[in-house]
Amino acid sequence: MKDENIYLALVVILAPLSIAAIGGATGIYAPLQHETVELRSWLTAREFIDLFAIARLAPGPGSMLAPLIGWKVAGISGALLATVALYLPSSVLCYGAARVWNRHRGKPWHRAIESGLSPVAAGLIFSGILALLRLGETGPLSWFTVALVAGLLMWRPKLHPLLLIGCGALVFFLLHVAGA
Amino acid sequence: MDQTPPVPLGAIYGLFFRIGLFSFGGQLTSWIHREVVLVRGWMTNEEFLSGMALSQILPGVNSTNTAVFVGQRLRGVWGATVAITAMLTGPFFAVILAGIFYKWVVGWDGVQSIMEGVAAVALGMLARMGISAGRGVTKGWAPALAMLVTFVGVGVLRWPMLGVVAVVAPISVLVSYYQVRSDEG
Numbered sequence: 038m039k040d041e042n043i044y045l046a047l048v049v050i051l052a053p054l055s056i057a058a059i060g061g062a063t064g065i066y067a068p069l070q071h072e073t074v075e076l077r078s079w080l081t082a083r084e085f086i087d088l089f090a091i092a093r094l095a096p097g098p099g100s101m102l103a104p105l106i107g108w109k110v111a112g113i114s115g116a117l118l119a120t121v122a123l124y125l126p127s128s129v130l131c132y133g134a135a136r137v138w139n140r141h142r143g144k145p146w147h148r149a150i151e152s153g154l155s156p157v158a159a160g161l162i163f164s165g166i167l168a169l170l171r172l173g174e175t176g177p178l179s180w181f182t183v184a185l186v187a188g189l190l191m192w193r194p195k196l197h198p199l200l201l202i203g204c205g206a207l208v209f210f211l212l213h214v215a216g217a
Numbered sequence: 218m219d220q221t222p223p224v225p226l227g228a229i230y231g232l233f234f235r236i237g238l239f240s241f242g243g244q245l246t247s248w249i250h251r252e253v254v255l256v257r258g259w260m261t262n263e264e265f266l267s268g269m270a271l272s273q274i275l276p277g278v279n280s281t282n283t284a285v286f287v288g289q290r291l292r293g294v295w296g297a298t299v300a301i302t303a304m305l306t307g308p309f310f311a312v313i314l315a316g317i318f319y320k321w322v323v324g325w326d327g328v329q330s331i332m333e334g335v336a337a338v339a340l341g342m343l344a345r346m347g348i349s350a351g352r353g354v355t356k357g358w359a360p361a362l363a364m365l366v367t368f369v370g371v372g373v374l375r376w377p378m379l380g381v382v383a384v385v386a387p388i389s390v391l392v393s394y395y396q397v398r399s400d401e402g
Contacts, residue, residue, distance in 0.1 A: 056276050087319065094332055095315045096240050097308020098278040105312050116313060120305060127277025128285050132297050134271055135289035149397045151267040153363070153390030155354035157382060158270035160367025162246075162347035166340055167372040179337040186341025187348065194255070198248045201338050202239060209334025210327055 043111045044118055046077065051103055051122035056130065065100055065123075079110045178212070224259055224291045230303040233284050238307030245339055246280055247346035253287055260290060262353050274382055281305065357396075363389035 050072045054065045066089070073079045080088070088109065092102035100123060107119025141147045170180065186201055236248050246269065253259045260268075268290070272282035281301055288300030354360055363385050370381035 088316070091315045091319055092312055094328055095308060095312040096238055097305065097312065098240075098280060100278055101305075101308050101312045104309060105316050108313050108316055113313070116309070120309060124277070124281060124301065124305065127275065128281065128297070128301050131272065131275050131277060131282045131285040132289055132294070134275060135268065135286045135297070136293075138268075138271065139290050145397050146394060149394035150390050151263050152354065152360070152397070153393040154270040154386060155263050155266040156351070156360035156364040157367050157386050157389060158266040158273070159347055159351040159354060160364040160385075161270065161273055161371060161378070161382075162343060162350065163364075163368045164372030164378075166344055166347065167368075168375075169336075169340055179333065179340070182334070182337035183341040183344055186338050187344040190342065190345040191348070198245070198251065198342060199239065201342065202335050205334040205338035206331045207334070209330045209337070213327060213330035 043079075043115065047107055047111065047115060047119050048122045051119055052126050054103075055123050055126040065103070069103065069106070073106055073110075080106070084109070178209070182208075224257075224296075226292060226295060226299050229288055229291060229296055230299050233288075233300045233303035234306055237304040238311070239335075240280065240308070240339070245342070246283055247339070247342040249280070249283055249287065250346050250350070251342075260287065262350060264290070266350055266354060270382075270386075274379065359389065359392040359396075 050069070054068060057068075070085055074082055074085050088105050089102055092099060092105050095101060103123045104116040104119045107115035107117075109115075111118070138147075166183070170183070182205060186205070189201070190196060232252055233249075236245050236252075239245065240248075250265055250269075254262055254265050265287075268286040269279075269283055272279050272286055275282055281304055284300040284304045285297045288296035288298070290296070292299070351364055354364075367381060367385050370376045370385070371378050
C-alpha cells in the first residue's frame with residue numbers, strides 16, 4: 038500500500054519536471070527538494086544534500102539525482118521508475134521534434150533554419166562554458182586547464198578524449214595530494 | 218547523403234554508452250560532436266549544431282536530448298531509443314553504486330579533486346568545439362553577429378536563454394533564408 042503510493046508519487050513528481058525543466062538539470066533541484074524533503078518527508082535536508090553531492094560526483098547528468106532518490110525511497114525499481122519518469126517525456130518530445138525536423142532535410146527553408154541556428158548554438162556553447170566557470174567552485178587551475186585543453190586540441194585534434202580526461206584527473210588529484 | 222549504409226545500432230549503443238559513462242561533472246556534447254561529425258562523419262557540422270540548438274531549446278537535459286536527436290537522425294525510433302538508453306546505462310548504475318558506497322565516497326575528498334579535473338578537461342573540450350564550430354558557421358557578418366549577440370545575452374548578461382533565442386534565431390534564419398535563395402537564383 039505504502040509502496041504503491043511511493044511509485045505513483047515518483048511519477049507524479051518527476052514526469053512534469055521532465056517537461057518543465059528547460060535548460061538542463063539545474064531547474065529540477067529546487068522543486069525536487071521541496072517535494073521530497075518539505076512536502077513528503079521522504080528524506081531529511083541532510084540526506085538530500087548528501088544525495089545531491091553523490092549525483093554530482095557520479096558520471097552523467099546532474100538530474101541523475103532523481104533515480105538516486107528513487108533508489109533511496111523505493112529500491113532498484115524506484116530508481117528505474119524515476120529514470121523513466123524523468124527522461125521519457127522530454128525524450129519523446131525531442132524525438133518528435135527531431136523526426137519532423139529530419140523529414141524535411143534538403144528543402145531550402147530547412148537549410149536556412151539549419152545554417153541560421155548553427156551560430157546561435159555556437160553562442161550557447163560559449164555561454165555554457167562561461168556559466169560553468171562562473172560557478173565559483175573553479176579556481177585558476179580550472180581556467181588554466183580549460184585554455185590548455187582547448188589549445189592542445191586545436192594543435193592536435195586527434196588526441197583522444199579519454200587520454201585528456203585521465204591526465205586531467207591525475208594532475209588535479211596529484212596537486213590535491215601535494216597540497217594536503 | 219542517405220545512400221550510405223545505415224549505422225549499426227550496436228555502434229550507436231557502444232558510442233553513447235562510453236560517452237555516458239565518462240561524462241563526469243559536465244556534459245560531453247563535445248565528445249559526441251567529435252565522434253559523430255569529425256571521426257565517423259555520420260552527420261555534417263551544421264546538422265549537428267542545429268540539432269544541438271534544438272536540444273537546448275527543448276525541455277530536458279541537453280546531452281540526452283542530443284543523443285535522441287542523433288539517434289533519430291541515424292536510425293529513427295530505434296536509433297533514438299538505443300542512444301538514450303546507452304547514454305543513461307552507465308550513469309544509472311554508477312549513481313546507485315555511489316549511493317551504496319556513499320559514506321566512503323563523500324568522505325574521501327580526493328574524489329572531489331579528480332572530478333574537478335575531469336570537469337575542467339570537459340570544459341576545455343567544449344571550448345575547442347565552440348571555437349571550431351563557431352569558425353565553421355560564421356562565414357559572413359550575419360552569423361557572426363548572431364553568435365556574438367547570443368553569447369553576450371545569455372552568457373555575459375545572463376538573460377533568459379529562451380528569450381534571447383526567440384529573438385536572435387528567427388532573424389538569423391531569415392537572413393540565411395534570403396542567402397540560400399539568392400545562392401540558388
